[in-house]
Amino acid sequence: MRTQVAIIGAGPAGLLLAHLLYKSGVECVILERRDRAYVESRIRAGILEQVTVDLLRQVGVDDRMDREGLPHEGFALSTDGDNTRIDMKALTGKSVMVYGQTEVTRDLIDAAIRRDIPLLFEAENVALHDIASARPRVTFRHQGMDKALECDFIAGCDGFHGVARASIPADVLRTFERVYPFGWLGVLADVPPCDHELIYASHERGFALASMRSPSRSRYYVQVANTERVEDWSDDRFWDELCLRLGGEVAPRVTRGPSIEKSIAPLRSFVAEPMRHGNLFLAGDAAHIVPPTGAKGLNLAATDVAYLAEGLADHYRGNSAGIVAYSARALARVWKAERFSWWFTSLMHRFPETDAFGRRMQIAELGYLRGSHAAQQSLAENYVGLPLH
Template sequence: MRTQVAIIGAGPAGLLLSHLLYKAGIDCVILERRDRAYVESRIRAGILEQITVDLLRQVGVNERMDREGLAHDGFAMATGEETIRIDMAALTGKNVMVYGQTEVTRDLIDAAIERNIPLLFEAENVAVHDVTGAKPIVTWTRNGKQEKLEADFIAGCDGFHGVARASIPADKLSLFERVYPFGWLGLLADVPPCDHELIYASHERGFALASMRSHTRSRYYVQVPLTEKVEEWSDERFWDELTVRLGPDVAPRITRGPSLEKSIAPLRSFVAEPMRYGNLFLAGDAAHIVPPTGAKGLNLAASDVAFLAEGLIDHYKGSATGLELYSTRALSRIWKAERFSWWFTSLMHRFPDTDAFGRRMQMAELDYIKGSETARRTVAENYVGLPLR
């Protein structure tokens, strides 16, 4: 097989990249280790920045998002005693869209199949070869048969544990990481949300988040130690803890119901740089991870592939500048998003070493945000997403 761009990974990064290339008339093939049902069932983030929404509209994969997505003009930061609303629309002129990553993935897969973009699921034992040469190669096995794909470029969009970054020599990468000493226990339930906007709560007992996927499906989280097991948390225990952490103003509005899914996600910050090695490019979780507090993971993946697609389009028009600048441009935005996610996580969570002084510092910061329009604008600008340029 032969193509112009080989894409490893059928998550949002790889799929969105394929549609950007499709629109530009550039051939690509997507390889995915898992089957379609698994990829479409992964529960992930649900907040889309305006840039991500615009990219989905640009590639024409927006009909269901525009029909079912929920535009949010603000969100709340709660302390247990009071609520601080961040009016994103008034402060920045922008908003965000609540539309689950699961739904984005399904839409992108459906559109890829409709557009005959080659999408190969259950491609096992993927390996890359000769990435520093002019014609890199990807090999894999499928249905017990060894297959090979020759390409001009390889886009590694295969996640944190994927083969793409692992294929780059260790001495060619600098890795930066912070692992947080807690995780998010998430519960998905078919109950109406407790509020029309997200509520981030900083409580003495730990962080909590009230989120949603639709007007009838809610997603809630509570901070738990990494030693906790999902099996230790009955639905009743989860609802009881959530009620305490969200506070007396919100508690009466919480509708309880049986969980559709419960899981614990560890939190980490991670960046690998540079994001290019020869003709292999990293994008999305293959290059960086952010804690979910700032809702940046999917959105950074989208901006990565926007930069990468622009560079690839420029290449086929005769200019190498876009690809040469890809890593620098992407990392500039990534590190700013990492900073915001780190700051927001540090502000809203209870760390094992948070003493009385540390807690007072968190409360003072929240009080400052409450009283300062400039501070609220800074929070809003970062939350809605910094510009690509």
């Protein structure tokens, strides 16, 4: 097999890259080790920055998002039950879209099939070869046969545990990581949301988030220690804790119901540098992880592949400056998003070492945010997403 760009991973990063390349006339093949049903069922993020929305519209995969997505112009910050609305639209002129990553993935897969973009699910034993040469290749096993894919470039969009980053020599790659001592216990339930916008709650007992996927499906989270187990959290225990942290104003609006999905997601900050080695490029979770507090994971992946697609398209037109600059350009935006996610996580969560003084500092900073237009503007500017260019 032969193509111009081999894409490893059929998550949002790999799929969006494929569509951007398709629009530019660049050939690609996507290899995904899981089956389609698994890929389409992964419960992930639900907030799309304006840049991500614009990219989906650019590639013509926006019909269902525009019909079913929920535009949000603000969100609430809650401090021990005291709520303040951050008006993103008034502060920045921009908004975000509530539309689940699961739905984005389904839309991108459906469009790839319609466009005959080669997409191979259940590609096993994927290995990268000669990535520093002018003729890299990928070997894999598919439908019981061993195969090889020759290409000009490889895009590693295969997540934190994928083979792409692991293929970069250890003496080339430098990693930066912070693992947080807590996770998010998340519940998905077919009940109406308690509010028409998100509520980020900082409480004496820990963080909570009230979110949604649709007018009839809610997504809620509470901060728990890394030692907690999902099995120890009944639905009733979860609803009780959530209502306590959201406070007396919001709690009466919470509609309780049976969970249809419940899981604990650990939190970490992670960056790998560089995001290019030879003719292998990293994008999305293969290169960086952010805690979900700032809703940056999927959006960073989208901007990575926007830079990469632009560089690859220019390369085939005779200008390689974009792929040469890709790693530095992407990392500059990545580190700004890492900073915001780290700051927002530190502000809203209770850490084991947070004593009475530390809690008072959190309350004071949240109070400053409530009363400062400049502070709210900075928060909103980062939340809606920094400019792509």
